[in-house]
Amino acid sequence: MSSLLPLVRNETIKVWKKKRFFVVILVLLVLIPVFTYAQMKVALNNRDKFDDWRLQLQQKITDYQNQLSSDRIPEEWKQSRRIAVQQLQYYLDHDVNPDSPNAVTFSRSFVEASITMFIPLLVLAVASDLVSGERSTGTIKMLLTRPVRRWKILLSKLIALTLYVSLTLLATIILSYLISGIFFGYGGWTLPVFTGFVIQGSEVDSSAVHAVPQWYYLFMSAGLTWLSAMTIACLALMVSVLVRSTAASIVTMMAAIIAGSILTNMASSWHTAKYIFSVNLDLTNYLAGSPPPIEGMSLLFSVSVLAVWAVAAIIVSFSVFTKQDMLN
Amino acid sequence: MNRGNGLWRLIGITSLITTIVFICGFGFAMNDILNPRQAPSLGDLGEPEQSYVKDDVIHVTALGDSLTKGTGDSTGEGYVKQTIKLMEGKYDKPVKLLNNLAINGMRADQLVEKLKSDKGYRLAVSEADIILLTIGGNDLFRFARGGNAASKQDAAADNTAENEASSSQTDDDIEDQISLEEVKTNLAEGVGLLRQTLELLNSINPDARIVYIGLYNPFYDVAELRDGSLQVQDWNRAAYDVIHRYPNMLLVPTSDLFEKNLTRYLASDHFHPNHDGYAAIAQRIVQAID
Numbered sequence: 224m225s226s227l228l229p230l231v232r233n234e235t236i237k238v239w240k241k242k243r244f245f246v247v248i249l250v251l252l253v254l255i256p257v258f259t260y261a262q263m264k265v266a267l268n269n270r271d272k273f274d275d276w277r278l279q280l281q282q283k284i285t286d287y288q289n290q291l292s293s294d295r296i297p298e299e300w301k302q303s304r305r306i307a308v309q310q311l312q313y314y315l316d317h318d319v320n321p322d323s324p325n326a327v328t329f330s331r332s333f334v335e336a337s338i339t340m341f342i343p344l345l346v347l348a349v350a351s352d353l354v355s356g357e358r359s360t361g362t363i364k365m366l367l368t369r370p371v372r373r374w375k376i377l378l379s380k381l382i383a384l385t386l387y388v389s390l391t392l393l394a395t396i397i398l399s400y401l402i403s404g405i406f407f408g409y410g411g412w413t414l415p416v417f418t419g420f421v422i423q424g425s426e427v428d429s430s431a432v433h434a435v436p437q438w439y440y441l442f443m444s445a446g447l448t449w450l451s452a453m454t455i456a457c458l459a460l461m462v463s464v465l466v467r468s469t470a471a472s473i474v475t476m477m478a479a480i481i482a483g484s485i486l487t488n489m490a491s492s493w494h495t496a497k498y499i500f501s502v503n504l505d506l507t508n509y510l511a512g513s514p515p516p517i518e519g520m521s522l523l524f525s526v527s528v529l530a531v532w533a534v535a536a537i538i539v540s541f542s543v544f545t546k547q548d549m550l551n
Numbered sequence: 552m553n554r555g556n557g558l559w560r561l562i563g564i565t566s567l568i569t570t571i572v573f574i575c576g577f578g579f580a581m582n583d584i585l586n587p588r589q590a591p592s593l594g595d596l597g598e599p600e601q602s603y604v605k606d607d608v609i610h611v612t613a614l615g616d617s618l619t620k621g622t623g624d625s626t627g628e629g630y631v632k633q634t635i636k637l638m639e640g641k642y643d644k645p646v647k648l649l650n651n652l653a654i655n656g657m658r659a660d661q662l663v664e665k666l667k668s669d670k671g672y673r674l675a676v677s678e679a680d681i682i683l684l685t686i687g688g689n690d691l692f693r694f695a696r697g698g699n700a701a702s703k704q705d706a707a708a709d710n711t712a713e714n715e716a717s718s719s720q721t722d723d724d725i726e727d728q729i730s731l732e733e734v735k736t737n738l739a740e741g742v743g744l745l746r747q748t749l750e751l752l753n754s755i756n757p758d759a760r761i762v763y764i765g766l767y768n769p770f771y772d773v774a775e776l777r778d779g780s781l782q783v784q785d786w787n788r789a790a791y792d793v794i795h796r797y798p799n800m801l802l803v804p805t806s807d808l809f810e811k812n813l814t815r816y817l818a819s820d821h822f823h824p825n826h827d828g829y830a831a832i833a834q835r836i837v838q839a840i841d
């Protein structure tokens with residue numbers, strides 16, 4: 224174990240020196256103001272049209288109800304609308320504004336919205352060239368000629384990756400809080416958020432619904448987001464071991480993630496799709512009580528699927544990496 | 552080397568702590584979802600905010616069925632938005648639509664239910680200066696209750712531009728679906744519910760002016776269904792029975808508008824008004840209110 228810590232240190236500093244993490248920060252610094260601006264436009268528009276958020280919420284409910292009466296809308300879609308109506312009604316009945324504009328609400332919804340695409344993309348920026356990058360530059364040979372077992376080298380890379388996944392998520396939350404706070408104010412930590420909606424068919428069972436302060440909700444969604452980000456990180460590490468070039472490794476992972484999000488949006492009747500990892504990434508859905516993309520999915524199911532994929536990826540990467548010939 | 556050491560400490564410790572925090576967050580989330588605590592009392596959520604509706608503006612809330620929704624108007628304005636525009640001209644004051652809470656196919660019993668229990672409806676009604684209301688069409692022509700016919704018409708009306716063809720099928724279908732006997736039995740029940748609706752509105756907000764838009768017979772040009780106009784008039788008469796007792800209520804008749812202008816004022820679904828039909832209704836409303 225004593226020989227592992229210097230290796231982790233080495234890997235961590237290597238990623239830092241390669242400025243991968245700066246890219247992540249830069250992307251966040253550009254994109255978060257864009258989203259904040261869009262959000263502010265929406266808020267201004269709503270303030271213009273509605274004096275009171277309750278009236279706005281009621282209008283939203285009525286609009287959803289009107290959509291339900293149209294025959295052109297597919298049944299799965301109607302079902303999710305029906306559920307949304309019941310949840311919004313619950314908020315209205317308890318006089319709680321589900322999207323009051325403040326920095327914490329923004330950060331919370333930003334994390335929730337980016338769990339399937341944006342966070343994985345940022346993770347890929349660090350993870351994808353962890354091994355393949357060293358191979359294309361040839362430094363992998365230097366690393367492997369040291370008197371250290373190969374599995375230790377890969378393990379140190381995995382640990383460093385874990386650290387950077389956490390840092391990426393932390394940076395996302397902090398930056399979105401700081402930037403959106405300029406426009407929306409920095410309050411909102413203690414606002415109540417409802418969680419615990421249980422969905423049965425198109426009915427919402429609200430007997431287990433309870434209010435939690437928003438900071439606690441953000442804390443929980445961050446934890447769930449971290450788990451999906453880690454799954455992506457493990458898979459990206461595997462691809463990076465298997466594929467020679469960094470570009471190929473990023474493209475492979477992106478293709479898998481985008482395919483998953485397309486499948487999710489299709490409200491698929493193809494039930495076995497639920498075993499694909501990228502369909503299961505949206506763990507915060509379960510916290511908000513949105514209907515799962517495919518029937519029969521639950522939090523436990525999704526977490527297990529993600530865990531199986533992550534563990535399989537780790538096993539593959541270790542067994543390949545320890546036996547692979549490093550030719551170049 | 553020294554600088555590398557400091558950097559490593561900083562990154563290492565920060566990221567280790569965040570990792571532990573996120574793992575805890577994940578644990579708490581799992582626990583919260585899998586073992587949801589029974590709902591605690593929600594009384595401690597804080598005082599409801601005071602409403603901040605401004606005074607120097609006339610506030611309008613629209614309630615009711617597809618007519619208030621504006622179904623059939625390809626511009627999406629319906630009579631509600633046109634009325635508001637005309638009112639702004641008449642009063643020279645800003646007029647603001649608080650909410651248009653109309654739902655396609657809504658019946659009086661559903662509206663009564665909403666007004667009794669739905670906080671959002673009650674709030675929108677209580678803050679309005681003028682309430683625009685259409686209800687009863689779906690109670691009287693109960694064929695809509697079957698659901699299929701009504702939603703077919705709504706769907707057709709939603710995109711009149713695409714569905715011009717649907718107008719050709721209407722006449723024959725409608726005759727099959729409506730029997731005047733049925734309409735008669737629906738009348739008594741429906742009027743009772745209308746009375747309840749108006750009384751509820753009045754009890755929620757006794758200061759608001761309530762404008763009820765009367766029914767018309769969209770099938771006046773179908774010879775077998777022309778007598779339906781009698782039922783429509785009976786309905787309007789019964790509605791007026793309730794309305795004339797309250798000084799703040801007003802019945803705006805529309806049946807005469809449509810009788811000779813069905814082709815000009817009706818949308819392609821042969822049931823809802825089109826843009827011009829709604830414009831005519833809006834003019835009536837603005838002429839009638841003081």
